[in-house]
Amino acid sequence: MKKILLTVLLACFILSGCQNKNEEPGVVARVNGKPIYLTQLEYKYDLSHEGNGEFVPSVAQVREEYGQILGDLIVQELVSQELEQRNIPVSAKELKDAENEVRSDYPDDSFEQILIEEYIDINQWRSQLKYQLVMNKFYHDVLRPEIKIDYKVAENYYRTHLSDFYMPAGFRFVMVKGLSKDLVLKGVKLYREGFSPAEISAKLREVSVREIWIRSGQIPAGWKALVDPLEVGEATSVITQKNEFLCLILKESKKATLLTPLQAYPAVEKVLLEKMLEEKFEAWLKDKIATSEIKISKELLPEKENNDHKNSPIEAAKAQ
Incomplete structure (x- = not known):
């Protein structure tokens, strides 16, 4: 996944131009015109540092982490748009059912109380929950039906990884x-x-x-x-x-026993399926980036990229 996010970010850097002076406040990126807000980045950043109250990161560290989080949000937005185009978006009912399932683990109103204590905005939490459902649905309903595991591939994997199926x-x-x-x-x-x-x-x-x-x-x-x-x-x-x-x-x-091919098949299938899903997703993402317009705020570009942009002849001419 890190390789995929790096691909996205590099594409963003190429597509990014000067920040539009008329841009809506708080927008840090646009994916085919749809905005991604600074509040979304801040929410995920705060979650990743929950419990690290004494940790004071450098500006470079914050910039790097924000870049990684933004890459994640861009991928999620591209996937969400793909489901919309296929007319299989995550429905309000699916989102509500997922929320109720989470809430069922907490008695009475303790769920809201925990959110308050952790300074978590309920709307941001719901947005993140929806994105999780989006990614799961994309893998299950879009990518999985396209994958067929040939028995010869499974057999070859079994024979070249026999040690994995040796039960001591x-x-x-x-x-x-x-x-x-x-x-x-x-x-x-x-x-x-x-x-x-x-x-x-x-x-x-x-x-x-x-x-x-x-x-x-x-x-x-x-x-x-x-x-x-x-x-x-x-x-x-x-x-x-x-x-x-x-x-x-x-x-x-x-x-000590060696699982037979039949006994080992569920494990073989799981490994191959995960690998093939990841490859399918990466191929889809590269194609999607090539046909999408992705722009990000110059403030989130890496320092060198940002400086190069500021010092370019075009920018120097504009400044005059």
Whole structure:
């Protein structure tokens, strides 16, 4: 993505001219005539530095970060316009549903309260949420249908990346841990009776039950003698460890295996799909930039670019 944003910014620098004296205040860029405002840059910049109250960046750092953020906003605007042209824009209902889903994680009016405490403008937040939906929709509805993963490509990837599909030998244990030996034994008894880890923790509040995976050769020295003789379903005696006690129940013992092509296909497909989507997006973006008018404020150009522009013969003539 950094490579893509750099492409966008370079294109912007080429297309940028003198700032129009009649330009609307607060506009830092235009994408096919549509404005991008300084408030949008400031919002994303503030979010990226949330919690860094003592950090005081240099002017050069701020300029660089604003340039990166602007590149991101330009890409989002181009994608948004593409969806509009295809008559599949993010609808008001889709935006509202997404907002309600976020709000559902917060009780009562705590969502608004958090925004107030973090000095986040609700309209800016909604705008950013919409752009996230825009990007997701573009990838899912526009780029994804154009991609077909040939089985020969998938098979070739599998064969050239076999080490990625090698599953090492290891053991899966249920670990029952508590503050006393008796509590641990009670926890083991409840587990064998079919109680879930959550139910056991509810009954025995000082006992935790969870699954752990340990590769062969990585079992702690203090456990090895107790674990080696276990058959699936058997448990170790209670192990004393610092100020706590634990018991291990062997749930699964796996030998080292190499996933078959069929077993590995979901993982192969995911890797190839991500790569192909990125390539598709980059190709689309380059074509879109070539046919779009993108202008940015000269104040956001890199220092050298800005100085070259000021010192150009044309600018010198205009100044006279």
